[in-house]
Amino acid sequence: MSAGRTPAPRAKSPDKRRVILDAAVRVFARQGFHACRVSDIADEAGVAYGLVYHYFGSKDEVLDTLFLERWNVMLALIREVDAEAIPVRDKLRAIASFIIDSYRHDPDLMKVIIVEVTRAANSFGQTHIGQIREAYELIGGIVTEAQAEGVFKAEIEPRFAAMAFYGAIEQLLTGWIFGLLPQGEEQFERAKWLVVETVCGGLEAGAGEQPILR
């Protein structure tokens, strides 16, 4: 999961802008966006107060940048997956994997995105509603397609199905973030399978099962 870093405009110093961004992730994750001060970010980054404002127009812009950087990578991934000629299950599995891997690689960043943006209906969630909607719609499109092919039941509206799928994943991350679910390589891998199995095959015992060996 290579981050969305621009190819370093000039190979000069340790790229203070990036340093600030990375520091912001840690600070936002630790204290929350509202509870932290711009100076906390500067301190964490080891730079002067005003430098944050040299690179970013405001505190908000720092979070905006962080969110978009990552969210766009996810949108690209979903589009890519969507274009492939593979079974739905594999598509959904790829998406779940990407999100869970994102958390594995940078739990702080995903925590910030989920806690401060994705559900923040009155602040950043509203600002980025377009990007967020895009993800849901892309997933919804995959469901629609699967229904057309007869692989998915037709009576479940794609939009609702997409929300249920994405919501299940986000809730797993929430469980990890809150320390309510056990974490670890094994857990992450298992979670990928579980969420797809649950949403596609259902929790009920019966013919729906696919004896996947992982």
Place this chain on the structure above:
Amino acid sequence: MSAGRTPAPRAKSPDKRRVILDAAVRVFARQGFHACRVSDIADEAGVAYGLVYHYFGSKDEVLDTLFLERWNVMLALIREVDAEAIPVRDKLRAIASFIIDSYRHDPDLMKVIIVEVTRAANSFGQTHIGQIREAYELIGGIVTEAQAEGVFKAEIEPRFAAMAFYGAIEQLLTGWIFGLLPQGEEQFERAKWLVVETVCGGLEAGAGEQPILR
């Protein structure tokens, strides 16, 4: 869905405390907890500034009260449902119904609970982690039981299943809150069925279906 209101110790004035609480719900929902001032609540309630502090120790306490009042009703409902001798599907359906009905009856309150508490990992979510965990565990217990009875697949950990189920519901509410999903009586009723059908029967076409007529 009888609210957690105490039977009004004295029927004198319009119970200012309740008036403030109800006003707070509207204000928190409209502007968000952080973006609103205590005076906004007082204004909305039509009372003087200081009265908010007469009844509540702080702005935080207002939200705490709101959350606990409702969340405890939900916990009671889940426990009640859990005790009944009915099929798992019915139990999960009852829970989904309760949450969705809660949103139908008071969308502002549910918005506040989800946006400001349930996912607010650095603030109120942390404060009420115990109550929140309780809900997940109760649902997890229902899954465990269903697995013991052979109704649910054994290979999906109950805790993960519970999170997926609850996450799917909360995401539907989030969709309504953000205006991404259509709302209305019909939609709410359908959503109850959808979420249970998705999680229990799975999205995939096949034997898992229960041709429920609703």
Place this chain on the structure above:
Amino acid sequence: MSAGRTPAPRAKSPDKRRVILDAAVRVFARQGFHACRVSDIADEAGVAYGLVYHYFGSKDEVLDTLFLERWNVMLALIREVDAEAIPVRDKLRAIASFIIDSYRHDPDLMKVIIVEVTRAANSFGQTHIGQIREAYELIGGIVTEAQAEGVFKAEIEPRFAAMAFYGAIEQLLTGWIFGLLPQGEEQFERAKWLVVETVCGGLEAGAGEQPILR
């Protein structure tokens, strides 16, 4: 040292006004005038909030009352002593005794008077400047007289001498109030002698001493 209580207008209930006044002394002494709230006084007195305002026009008035009640008793004592035909030393000794006994009988009240009034140059000290000045002048008068009689040196201005004398006493109380000097019956008695001996006879060894046996 009977307090300046009015002869109880009606012998009815436990005289709430007095109860409030006594409670205020304890609260002012414990927390300081500024740090305590009117409700603290009411709580300490075991009466309702508003009753304080039934008897007193304001929080200030409570302290004013407390101060005047006691200070006037002291002024009366000084005048009385002044009128007697006894040696200066005995007069000063009587005054020192009265103040120290006042502290012995009600340390809280004296603490309040000294801390909140006597040195509070910008608040109550200013309000009661007249009463306070009166005390200093009466003492100054005693010194003047002693000088006229040739008992006291003539080159020390009476006003300065009066301040030194009163200041020495008040500082002893301050030492007790701050817990810097040991307290107790014996200490109090000794203090009465010490302060007079110091100011009249001086600290220096020599002929000035009066081998008083106490």
Place this chain on the structure above:
Amino acid sequence: MSAGRTPAPRAKSPDKRRVILDAAVRVFARQGFHACRVSDIADEAGVAYGLVYHYFGSKDEVLDTLFLERWNVMLALIREVDAEAIPVRDKLRAIASFIIDSYRHDPDLMKVIIVEVTRAANSFGQTHIGQIREAYELIGGIVTEAQAEGVFKAEIEPRFAAMAFYGAIEQLLTGWIFGLLPQGEEQFERAKWLVVETVCGGLEAGAGEQPILR
């Protein structure tokens, strides 16, 4: 009486920190610590509101700084004097002189120290009890020594004597602060002699006198 100012690390701007401190002295003296607002200090200093908080953590800290700055200079002076091989009278005279000169040079600062700290048993007096006690003990030590040398009477406890001495001085300042005693160069000089003469030689006419010519 060189103030406790650090030698100005950088001579750049008019050292806003110092400007604020000096302004605070004037404001505290004029209105009293409790009756003034932080904005009054800022206004008096001609700086923005927030700058006070840039340099000081709180309103309290401003007063703490003011007190300690000056009090420590006094403690140093007393220690210095104590170490010299001069008569007690000269030692006490030096201390009285220092305090009175402090008032002469900056009456506002001494007013603040006496009114807001030295007698404020429930607030700042308590905070700085250690520093305050130190002064009394040093003076007490001087008395003890004088007694050992036979210069001072042995039957007056040093601690009490120290309090009487310091209290007499502080009361003179209080007299000036309240406008009860005449001020002026001549008065200040005379006061230095008076207080020492009173406490050492006593008010009584007789052998105790030292015909000092000043």
Place this chain on the structure above:
DNA sequence: GATGAATGAGATTTCATTCAT
């Protein structure tokens, strides 16, 4: 007399943002 809910002015403190260097 007695109660305590209700009022609202005002104080401290915070902190995003600007800007001179």
Place this chain on the structure above:
DNA sequence: TATGAATGAAATCTCATTCAT
């Protein structure tokens, strides 16, 4: 680029005082 002093608009919370009962 980089710094951090300086700004000042808010926001929370306190609490003396009022007043209907």
